Amino acid sequence: QPVLTQSSSASASLGSSVKLTCTLSSGHSSYIIAWHQQPPGKAPRYLMKLEDSGSYNKGSGVPDRFSGSSSGADRYLTISNLQSEDEADYYCETWDSKTRVFGGGTKLTVL
Amino acid sequence: EVQLVESGGGLVQPGGSLRLSCTASGFTFSSYAMSWVRQAPGKGLEWVSGISGSGGSTYYADSVKGRFTISRDNSKNTLYLQMNSLRAEDTAEYYCAKVESCVVYWGQGSLVTVSS
Numbered sequence: 001q002p003v004l005t006q007s008s009s010a011s012a013s014l015g016s017s018v019k020l021t022c023t024l025s026s027g028h029s030s031y032i033i034a035w036h037q038q039p040p041g042k043a044p045r046y047l048m049k050l051e052d053s054g055s056y057n058k059g060s061g062v063p064d065r066f067s068g069s070s071s072g073a074d075r076y077l078t079i080s081n082l083q084s085e086d087e088a089d090y091y092c093e094t095w096d097s098k099t100r101v102f103g104g105g106t107k108l109t110v111l
Numbered sequence: 112e113v114q115l116v117e118s119g120g121g122l123v124q125p126g127g128s129l130r131l132s133c134t135a136s137g138f139t140f141s142s143y144a145m146s147w148v149r150q151a152p153g154k155g156l157e158w159v160s161g162i163s164g165s166g167g168s169t170y171y172a173d174s175v176k177g178r179f180t181i182s183r184d185n186s187k188n189t190l191y192l193q194m195n196s197l198r199a200e201d202t203a204e205y206y207c208a209k210v211e212s213c214v215v216y217w218g219q220g221s222l223v224t225v226s227s
Contacts, residue, residue, distance in 0.1 A: 043218065046214060098170045100146060102155060104155050
């Protein structure tokens with residue numbers, strides 16, 4: 001089954017941009033993933049589904065500041081014009097016919 | 112508006128049982144696969160179990176296989192997770208999730224604490 005690898009933490013300044021990475025394990029570089037946001041003390045929220053082509057489909061109400069892209073086995077979440085409310089844990093997810101897998105999550109700090 | 116409301120969590124002793132429920136509204140429940148995902152205190156998300164829209168196919172993480180059973184009642188728009196032989200490491204917030212290939216909607220969670 002696929003494995004997803006994420007950096008444990010990231011930080012960026014208010015108003016700047018940040019690019020978070022989720023890397024698929026060997027042999028799974030074509031997999032579609034999803035990105036989820038979890039603010040402190042809250043339930044996760046679906047952000048987008050991201051294909052290996054770089055095409056993405058955002059959830060309802062997700063701001064235009066959030067975008068996705070892909071390169072090989074890497075899947076990216078870019079947040080532009082960072083706001084304080086973007087400080088959260090970000091998880092990637094993928095799946096196959098019988099299982100669902102989450103990455104370890106990246107804690108984003110907005111400075 | 113999609114709503115997923117979990118219930119049934121609480122404190123249970125090691126070896127005990129608990130049944131979680133998730134009541135869904137705002138969409139045609141029987142048309143969608145559903146999953147349970149948990150999060151231990153201070154840890155990341157862990158997929159627990161999934162079920163097809165009809166209920167005919169079920170899937171489990173190795174960590175819960177043989178102890179947990181997922182089911183659904185489409186006439187009641189309700190998803191269940193029967194948890195038996197509970198262990199301290201099952202302590203977590205349990206989220207119900209609507210699935211459209213990926214998870215597209217999350218419930219607010221139900222806390223399960225396994226402790227003596």
